[in-house]
Amino acid sequence: MTALAGTGRLAALALRRDRITLLAWGLLAAGVVASTASSIRGLYTTLAERQQYAATVAADPASAVLGGPGFGLPNLGGIVVAEMGSTLLALVALAGVLLVVRHTRTEEETGRAELVGSAAVGRQARLAAALLVVGGVELAIGLATAGLLVAFRLPVAGSVAFGLAVAGTGWVFAGMAAVAAQVVEHSRTAGGSAAALFGLAFILRAVGDSSAAAHAGGPLPNLSWLSPVGWALQVRPYGGERWWVLGLLLTAAAALAAGAIVLGTRRDVGAGLIAARAGRLEARPGLSSAWALAWRLQRGGLIGWTLGVAVGAGVFGAIAHDIRDMVGANPQAARVFAELGGSGTLVDSYLAWVLGLTGIAAAAFGTGAVLRLRSEETGVRAEPVLATGVTRWTWAASHLALAGLGIVALLLTSGLVAGLVHGLREGDMGHELARIVAGALVQVPPALVLAGLAMAVFGIVPRLSGAAWLAVLAALLIGQLGGLLRLDRRLLDLSPFTHVPRVLGHAVTAAPLIWLLVVAALLAAAGLTRFRRRDLT
Amino acid sequence: MSDAIEARGLVKRFGRTTALARIDLTVRAGEVHGFLGPNGAGKTTTVRILLGLLRADAGSVSLLGGDPWRDVTELHRRLAYVPGDVNLWPGLSGGETIDLLGRLRGGLDRRRRAELLERFELDPRKKGRTYSKGNRQKVALVAALASNVDLLLLDEPTSGLDPLMAEVFQQCIVEARRAGRTVLLASHILAEVEKLADRLSIIREGKIVETGTLSDLRLLSRTRIVADLGQPPNGLARLPGVHDVEVEGSRVTCHVETDRLGPVLRHLADHGVRTLVSQPPSLEELFLRHYRTAPPAAAVGGLR
Numbered sequence: 008m009t010a011l012a013g014t015g016r017l018a019a020l021a022l023r024r025d026r027i028t029l030l031a032w033g034l035l036a037a038g039v040v041a042s043t044a045s046s047i048r049g050l051y052t053t054l055a056e057r058q059q060y061a062a063t064v065a066a067d068p069a070s071a072v073l074g075g076p077g078f079g080l081p082n083l084g085g086i087v088v089a090e091m092g093s094t095l096l097a098l099v100a101l102a103g104v105l106l107v108v109r110h111t112r113t114e115e116e117t118g119r120a121e122l123v124g125s126a127a128v129g130r131q132a133r134l135a136a137a138l139l140v141v142g143g144v145e146l147a148i149g150l151a152t153a154g155l156l157v158a159f160r161l162p163v164a165g166s167v168a169f170g171l172a173v174a175g176t177g178w179v180f181a182g183m184a185a186v187a188a189q190v191v192e193h194s195r196t197a198g199g200s201a202a203a204l205f206g207l208a209f210i211l212r213a214v215g216d217s218s219a220a221a222h223a224g225g226p227l228p229n230l231s232w233l234s235p236v237g238w239a240l241q242v243r244p245y246g247g248e249r250w251w252v253l254g255l256l257l258t259a260a261a262a263l264a265a266g267a268i269v270l271g272t273r274r275d276v277g278a279g280l281i282a283a284r285a286g287r288l289e290a291r292p293g294l295s296s297a298w299a300l301a302w303r304l305q306r307g308g309l310i311g312w313t314l315g316v317a318v319g320a321g322v323f324g325a326i327a328h329d330i331r332d333m334v335g336a337n338p339q340a341a342r343v344f345a346e347l348g349g350s351g352t353l354v355d356s357y358l359a360w361v362l363g364l365t366g367i368a369a370a371a372f373g374t375g376a377v378l379r380l381r382s383e384e385t386g387v388r389a390e391p392v393l394a395t396g397v398t399r400w401t402w403a404a405s406h407l408a409l410a411g412l413g414i415v416a417l418l419l420t421s422g423l424v425a426g427l428v429h430g431l432r433e434g435d436m437g438h439e440l441a442r443i444v445a446g447a448l449v450q451v452p453p454a455l456v457l458a459g460l461a462m463a464v465f466g467i468v469p470r471l472s473g474a475a476w477l478a479v480l481a482a483l484l485i486g487q488l489g490g491l492l493r494l495d496r497r498l499l500d501l502s503p504f505t506h507v508p509r510v511l512g513h514a515v516t517a518a519p520l521i522w523l524l525v526v527a528a529l530l531a532a533a534g535l536t537r538f539r540r541r542d543l544t
Numbered sequence: 545m546s547d548a549i550e551a552r553g554l555v556k557r558f559g560r561t562t563a564l565a566r567i568d569l570t571v572r573a574g575e576v577h578g579f580l581g582p583n584g585a586g587k588t589t590t591v592r593i594l595l596g597l598l599r600a601d602a603g604s605v606s607l608l609g610g611d612p613w614r615d616v617t618e619l620h621r622r623l624a625y626v627p628g629d630v631n632l633w634p635g636l637s638g639g640e641t642i643d644l645l646g647r648l649r650g651g652l653d654r655r656r657r658a659e660l661l662e663r664f665e666l667d668p669r670k671k672g673r674t675y676s677k678g679n680r681q682k683v684a685l686v687a688a689l690a691s692n693v694d695l696l697l698l699d700e701p702t703s704g705l706d707p708l709m710a711e712v713f714q715q716c717i718v719e720a721r722r723a724g725r726t727v728l729l730a731s732h733i734l735a736e737v738e739k740l741a742d743r744l745s746i747i748r749e750g751k752i753v754e755t756g757t758l759s760d761l762r763l764l765s766r767t768r769i770v771a772d773l774g775q776p777p778n779g780l781a782r783l784p785g786v787h788d789v790e791v792e793g794s795r796v797t798c799h800v801e802t803d804r805l806g807p808v809l810r811h812l813a814d815h816g817v818r819t820l821v822s823q824p825p826s827l828e829e830l831f832l833r834h835y836r837t838a839p840p841a842a843a844v845g846g847l848r
Contacts (some may be wrong), residue, residue, distance in 0.1 A: 116673075193673070206652075285669035286637025294640060295647035304633065387631045389685065394595050394619045395626035395648035543597040 013128035018138035021110050029144050032102045036095060036148045036173075038157060043091035044159040047083065050343075056079040063329060064089065070329060075240040076231065084161040084245030088169055093209070096176050096236050099148055100205045103181030105139055108198040110137035115277050124276055134185060138264050141181045149174025159211040165245030168253070172239035175256030179235040182203055182263025188269035192279035205236070212237035246353060286431030297397045301405035304383075305376055309413045312372045316365055316421045323361040324443075328432040330357045346490035355429075355511040357426070358443060362511075365421035365481045366450030366504055369414045373458030374475050376410035381465050381472040384543060399539050407462055407531060407541050411537040414454045420446025441456050446510040453503035454522035457482060459530030466534030469544060546609065548573045548695055548726040550592060554603035556589055556750075565750040567605065571743075578741030579730040580831060586649060586750040587730040588628060589700050594728075595625060608673050608695060615847055621650040624688035628700035628730075630680040632672030638683045640670030645687040657690040663712050677739035689716050690820040696720060696727045714740060738827045746834055753834045758827065765825040765833065766799040769808065774816025783807055794818075 022029070031510030051057045061081035064070045071077065073093045079085025111134055114120040120133060124143055128136075153170025157163055191197050193261035215231030231237030235256060242252045274280055293299055330344075331353055380403055383389040391403060427444035430436035461475035485494070485502040499505045503526070506519045550570035556564040564586050571577040581587050592598045593605060596612040596619075605612055610619045632641050646652030661668055664682045673682065681704045686827075688696060696717075702710045717727055717740050731737050738758065745755040766787065778798050781789040781799050785804025789810055790797045800808050802824070812820065825833075 229627065242669075286640065286671045288637070288669055289638045290636075290640040290643035290647075294644050297648070300644060303636070307635075315719070340819075387627060387629055388633060390592075390595075390597060390627055390647055391625065392648060393597060394627075395622060395645060396621045396650055397648050398616055540599075542599060543592070 010129040010131045011135050012132060013126070014132045014135045014139065017123070017128065017132055018139050020109040020138055021140045021245055025106070025140075028106075032098075032106075032144065033148055033151065036098055036102075037151055039091055039095055039098065039173065040152050040155045040224070040458045041159075044087050044156060046086050047090060048159060051083065051086055054081070055066050056122055057083065057086060060086055070326055072213040072218070072325065075212070076216045076219060078240065079165065079241040079246030079316075082162075082165075082245045084156070084165045084169075085104035085159065087156070088240070088244055092169075092240060095152065095173055096239055097205070097209070099145055099177035100180035100236075101202065102148075102200055103145055103177045104184040104201040104205065105145070106141045107137050107181045107184035108188055108194050108201070111189075112194040112197045113183065116192075116194050121278055131271060134188075134268060138181065138185060138267075142178055142260075143451075145177030145181065146174045148177065154243055157370075161185075162245060162390060164248055168242050168248040168250065169244035172244065172256065175253055175260065175406070176235055176239045179256055179263065182260045182267065184272065185267035186263055189267050189274065190280045192277075192281075196283075205288040208234040208236045212233045212240070216240075247540050297392065297401045298405045298408075300392065301409050304379060305406065305409045305413070307357070308372070308375065309409070312368065312413070313417055313420050316368050318364060318415050319368070320421035321360065321428050323364075324358075325432065327354055327358050327361070327425075327429045330354055351509065351511060355509075358429070359446060359509055359511045360451060361425060362421065362443070362446045363438050363486055363504060363507075365418060365425075365447060366454055366507070367479065368421075369417040369450060370454040370457040370482060370504075371479050372417055373410040373414045373454055374461045374479050376413055377407060377461035377465060378475060379457050380406050380462075381462040381469060384469070389541065393543065400535065403466075403538050407458070407535070410458045410461075412501065414458060415448075415451055418447045418450050418454070419444070442511060445515070449507050449515070449520060450504070452520045452527060453507055455527035456503040456523055456530065459527040459534070462534035463537075464534070465528040466536070466538035466541070469541070546573055547571060547606075548575075548608055549577075549728065550602045550606040551590070551594070554590065554593060554605065555601045556565065556586075556593060557601055563750055564593075564600075567747070567750065567752055569752060570753075570755075571726060573726050574721070575723055575742040575823075576717060576727040576729060576740050577628055578742055578744030579728055579735035579747065580732065580734070580737055580827075581730075581747035582732050585747045588699055590747070591625075591697055591728070591730055594697060595620075620710050622693055623695040623697055623739065624649060624687045624691045624693045625697045626681075626684045626699060626701045628703060630677075630684040632675060632680050632683060632767065634671065634673035636672050637669055638666060638672065638675060638679070641672060641683055642668065642687040642690070645684075646691050649691050651692060652687075652690050653692055660686045660690055660716070662704060663716075664709060678706065678709065681705055682709065685713065685716075689720065695727060696725055697730075698727065699730045700732070701729070702731070702733060710736070734827045734831055746831060748834050750766060754830070757805060761818050761827075761830050762824055763802050767802050767805060767811075767825065768797070768799055768823045769824055770795070770821040771812050772819040773812065774818060777815050780808070780811055780815075783811060 037164050051060060058081045061077070064074055064080060066075045074089035075092050077089055079088055113121070114133065123133065139358040149170040152173050153166045156166035156169065180201060183204050184197065187197040187201045188194075191200065211234040212231045215229045215234065215237055219229050219231065231241065238252050238255045241249065243249050270280060281363065284386065294303060344353060344356040344360060348356035348358070348363065351359070380389070393399060422444035423440075425437070425447070426440035429443060430439035457475070457478055460478050461472070464475045465472050471513055482504050486504050487506075488494075489502070491500045503523055506523060508516045508519060547570050549569060551567060551569040554567040555562070556562050564680065567590060568585065569579075569590065572630050579587055579590070588842050589598065593600050594607055594612055596616050599613055607619055608622055632638070637645070642657065643652065644700070646657070658841070664686060666682045666686060667681060670679075672680075681701070688698070705713060714736065717729070720727055725765060729737060729740060743755070744761070746753050753757060773796055774795055780786060780796065780798065785801035786808060787799045788797075
């Protein structure tokens with residue numbers, strides 16, 4: 008087994024390097040499981056409430072997009088799986104992809120792999136160690152999930168089945184990432200293509216499950232069976248477990264791992280099976296200003312965020328129509344939505360909550376876009392640009408302007424998508440579209456405030472630039488938990504999103520929006536002014 | 545001709561550490577000026593003040609007749625800068641980066657760009673993330689050298705280049721000077737500065753310790769003399785400007801201040817000199833003289 012010599016040592020090294028990251032993934036997964044299980048336990052206490060949930064899901068193809076096929080309903084375990092299944096499966100798949108790429112392709116890219124490879128280490132040891140560590144972590148997450156679910160007094164068989172399905176899904180996508188890492192040269196391309204495969208698998212499952220719900224017993228073959236994410240739910244935890252489906256996950260994972268190892272023997276260290284695409288010989292004529300550079304650097308992120316927000320707004324917007332039925336008879340759930348989205352009809356509260364979340368997403372994009380300035384500065388990529396005819400003002404303003412325009416574009420997209428989807432389902436496009444777009448656009452000023460804050464931090468205390476993310480996190484927590492936890496009014500008022508007028512079901516008041524815009528402008532101006540005078544670090 | 549760079553009494557502090565303690569630096573228009581000092585001496589800080597990236601705490605700077613902090617755009621269009629540690633945008637190809645930086649400076653000589661790519665053997669189609677350190681350096685060098693500018697500010701420009709490419713770089717600097725450009729060459733590679741620089745300044749711990757042409761500086765230093773004599777050199781050690789006399793049988797070794805060589809040679813001739821070796825100080829010795837903590841003469845002697 009010389010090809011695997013040193014695997015154990017490399018695995019130990021990986022565990023040592025990533026002990027914090029691995030722990031964080033585990034805690035994140037455990038947090039999702041525990042919080043969902045406990046809140047579902049609290050919300051659906053009677054059989055009647057659970058049956059109402061099951062009936063709504065059964066009647067609504069859209070709810071299957073996130074909730075899955077709904078096996079195991081109306082058992083409590085079935086509801087837990089429907090509520091958190093997608094999140095947890097996405098989480099373990101993402102963890103598998105990121106960790107495998109980090110320990111395979113990234114190592115080659117940085118040249119560390121050569122250093123390791125020159126030691127007494129087998130050809131396949133690095134890949135084997137990565138799969139061993141990631142596989143172990145996924146298994147640990149799966150077992151912890153099962154353990155937590157049992158601890159919340161859910162049936163043992165269903166909990167174990169779901170835990171293993173979670174681990175198995177993680178293995179499959181770790182295997183896909185391992186294959187991708189052999190095929191392409193760049194770690195980001197490898198991670199991106201494996202993540203895209205997860206997206207495809209998720210969509211196949213979503214389409215399969217919702218069409219299965221719409222035409223129960225219909226002639227269409229269930230697309231869900233083409234997707235590893237679908238298999239995980241086809242295990243039917245809490246609904247008469249089908250253990251053999253776990254075999255599918257296991258077989259696929261093993262085949263992918265073996266495939267990656269075989270592919271790995273057919274290439275050089277550092278090279279991919281597909282050579283990287285060459286770049287342009289010369290720049291396009293347009294790439295000739297600081298603005299063009301900022302756009303070039305930010306456009307990928309903006310497109311990604313826009314797609315993400317559009318999918319989110321589409322999925323959540325599609326459910327809005329059914330929200331009345333889903334929680335209508337459950338006063339506690341209705342109260343939760345009123346706390347999250349403000350008073351008014353249940354649908355309006357729900358939509359306001361969804362749009363509020365897209366507002367936070369837009370603020371996160373804006374903050375990231377502004378902080379790009381800082382990473383350019385510390386990465387010594389700002390210096391060569393600022394040593395040309397570009398002034399500091401132009402350089403900083405170009406990224407700031409893209410942050411602002413991006414925020415508007417993201418929220419407009421989310422409003423349009425949610426409005427179209429909801430309008431279609433309500434059959435009242437004219438009315439719904441306009442008010443939902445307006446409901447999305449009122450989120451622009453508070454999101455701009457957070458982007459402006461990032462600019463101020465960057466200009467005034469550049470070393471603490473990362474702290475701008477804390478403001479985004481605080482706004483998210485205040486918005487999601489502030490009402491439920493009955494936090495002090497003054498604390499709630501700290502979040503710019505608290506001051507947004509409720510467009511849905513309420514009259515718009517312009518004054519707070521104008522104030523927010525003024526605050527955003529002042530923060531941005533303060534940051535820009537100070538940046539023009541400070542030293543570059 | 546006027547001076548391209550004129551800095552007087554520059555002071556820069558970062559918190560409690562003083563990076564520059566009253567630096568004076570004069571670079572004449574059209575010259576290649578070597579700016580010598582090890583890492584951490586203050587070379588990069590000085591260059592960054594010249595670029596208006598840092599603001600001096602005290603002192604005055606004039607760059608191409610303007611104020612580098614105030615007249616950013618006008619001045620920067622007339623200069624090109626190569627940082628010591630070049631980082632490229634991972635998603636842009638080398639060719640795109642060269643064009644972008646050139647255009648931001650106000651234009652690029654297309655023919656020269658193609659010629660430099662060939663001479664530096666640089667593939668411009670690769671993405672920034674895939675270049676090695678030396679190739680990243682080449683991207684910045686091509687972008688700077690292909691620009692039509694009056695002043696080149698180069699901070700350790702050959703770090704990461706292999707010796708062949710360093711040779712190409714030196715040719716390019718010679719051509720730049722012939723074209724009438726001014727070059728400030730910050731470096732710790734003595735051979736490079738010795739070969740290229742018309743004048744040089746040596747910086748140590750934030751102070752300029754020497755400035756002038758290489759022969760000026762040599763004059764300030766000591767020449768090492770080794771001679772084989774017919775009779776003992778009595779009285780040699782008492783001559784002004786003679787240091788560290790060592791006598792081993794008929795062989796004598798000493799260090800002589802360069803402007804005092806005449807009387808010493810006459811003294812040696814009077815004592816029946818049979819062989820004579822005289823070594824002017826190399827730049828390395830000049831440099832080490834300022835950087836050794838031991839007494840200068842002993843340091844120079846210890847080199848052999």
